[in-house]
Amino acid sequence: MPENVLFALALTLMAGLATGIGSFLAFFTSTTNTKFLSVSLGFSAGVMIYISMIEIYVKAQESLVSALGNVGGQWSTAGGFFGGMLLIAAIDRLIPKQGNPHELKRVEDMSAVNRSREEPDLLKMGTFTALAIAIHNFPEGIATFASALEDPTLGIAIAVAIAIHNIPEGIAVSVPIYFATGSKRKAFKLSFLSGLSEPLGAIIAFLFLMPFLNDVTFGVMFAGVAGIMVFISLDELLPAAKRYDETHLPIYGLIAGMAVMAVSLLLFI
Template sequence: MNDVLLAFLFTLFAGLATGVGSLLAFFAKTTNTKFLSFALGLSAGVMIYVSMIEIFFKAKDSLTVALGETEGYWFTVLGFFAGMILIGLIDKFIPKYSNPHEVKKVEDMEKSSTPIKNPDLMKMGIFTALALAIHNFPEGIATFVSAIQDPTIGFAIAIAVAIHNIPEGIAVSVPIYYATGDKKKAFKLSFLSGLAEPIGAVVAFLLLMPFLSDVMFGIIFSMVAGIMVFISLDELLPAAQKYDEAHLSIYGVMTGMAVMAISLLLLA
């Protein structure tokens, strides 16, 4: 029961990081693109390192114990790419809002401290919140199940997810605030998008707990690794490169990998 409670706490911590991002957006008068580029790179580094160095091989160990060396390795690789395909399909079919005129308005509002109260920005913010909630739901399942199997891995995943949820919170709250002038509403919608993660943990607890085994853990772990690598390569690094100056995003990646490596060594 203590492991279950700890898993829920890790997932809640990761989800609430969207609220942290929302608060940071309100306190920052201007957008620090250097910091944003470094932070996004750091998040990608954390996620890639923990996925490729730790989670993938945890999955392989579980599956080879249950299925044998060759078959277990095959299932690990298949699970890894299945995770990438799953999150890729989610990304493809979630609603997106990419009106270039609105992108320009967001750039303008970042230089201003006064809400421009444009209703189209509200649409952008709500679509972003919905998209992130859909993304966060499987992340919540992944964090919960990983923490049940190995609290060290669960903690590492929770940290990685929390780091990348902070800029997601900013992405939701800023357009909503500038559309409405209401900080409370912007924070609430940003906060709610992050709650999809603990909801995912509840679903995992109610539906998956009776079926958890070495094979189930291994498949989930391998899919988690694929999901996190996809998010890093498809979302975090391109966003970091957009604001990049003097290779800051790559230095962020290296720093994130080093931080996660040291954290895992200290927790071992």
């Protein structure tokens, strides 16, 4: 297997397993550092939005224009971009509300008050959340893998951004599962497994997309990746950042993420 493929798979695995970090934090800290988490989620959104619009979309457009001509390439890029948004939006709609990973949890949610809730309901909520995150992580895995395959620097940036956003999702799985079962091991295991769908997405991409990779398929896939990244940033990361802190911290994090990404890309010109 080529080294760049192994590197892309390793990055995707790292990003996916960040849900385990969220689970670990839920068990070994007494409170959530909401300010830090808010800035981190804003930073992650800034990285994703900037890199999607400045780098990934442009690469997709160049690839499609070279294969289909100016008009066909431009239309195909826009179609792929909004197609990626529609895909992730459709996945979001199919997930039951109680299991939606957008309903983020804090470590403080593991309080005595929550123990009064029915254990079967908590177990169901945690299981649905784990399933929802697994479904969400699948296209994210494809996005990370495809980006790392084309440009390792790009792949690292996306993997780090996705890893940051997977941490609170790990908390969202662990909190209800722990209270339903009383087992930290079970809660951590389910949280950990929900992140494995990300490298699974990368493996599927490698097995089924790599043989057909040309300028057109690469361009459409990259445009779709850009759409997925922007949708996740606007629909998930920024709202979550605001829920953790209602001041300007999420926006400061967003700007910092964009600035860091801009500088890192300029350094490799």
